[in-house]
Each structure stands twice: as C-alpha cells, then as structure tokens.
Amino acid sequence: MVRGVALTPWCDGRDGMYGFIWRHLPGSAWVKALISLVLVLVVVYVLFQYVFPWAEPLLPFNDVTVNNQ
Template sequence: MYNWIWRHLPGPMAVRLSLAAVLLLGFVALLMFVVFPWAEPLLPFNNVTTPQ
C-alpha cells in the first residue's frame, strides 16, 4: 500500500517527501480531531474506580 502511494506521488524526491509528510500529518489530524473524539465515549477508560 505504501509503495502504491509513493509511486503515485508526483515530482522529484524532495516534492514526494513533502507530499508524504503532508499526507501523514493530515491522517494524524483526522484521527485526533474526528475519529478519537467520536470513539472516546465508547471506550471503557472513563469508568475507573480505585480501591479504598
């Protein structure tokens, strides 16, 4: 899959590296701002109890 993405990026090596970095940052931003906030209420980590 990564090879397919790399082959379809246009330009010389410097442009490809820049585009790959932008794609990676966009993917991370999508996860941080859309996917993780949506999934947070579904995760059981908020129900923490401590023994007394």
C-alpha cells in the same frame, strides 16, 4: 531468484502499500517526501479532530474501580 523465490522480500515485485503510494505521487523524491509529510499531517489532524473524540465515549477509560466500590 531461486526457484521463483526472491532472496530478499522487497525484490519480488510486491512492495506493498507504501511503495504503491510512493510510485503514484507526482514529482521528484523531494516533492514526494513533502507530499507524504502533508498526507501524514492530514491523517493525524483528522484522527485528533474527528475520530478520537467520536471514539472516546465508547472506550472504558473512565470506568475505574478502586477498592471494589
């Protein structure tokens, strides 16, 4: 460190949200990786099943103008 500033941004003790999640998952690295994969799949499932269908009528994708008509 130089005057309290780390030379690399990941060595200053702040590893962000993903580091926080990784540290708090139980098990070895392989178990953590498997749990992380399951969490990602659950998030994708919830997005496709609930969030995107709810938001779709609110988005202007069907408001198409052709030749100013």
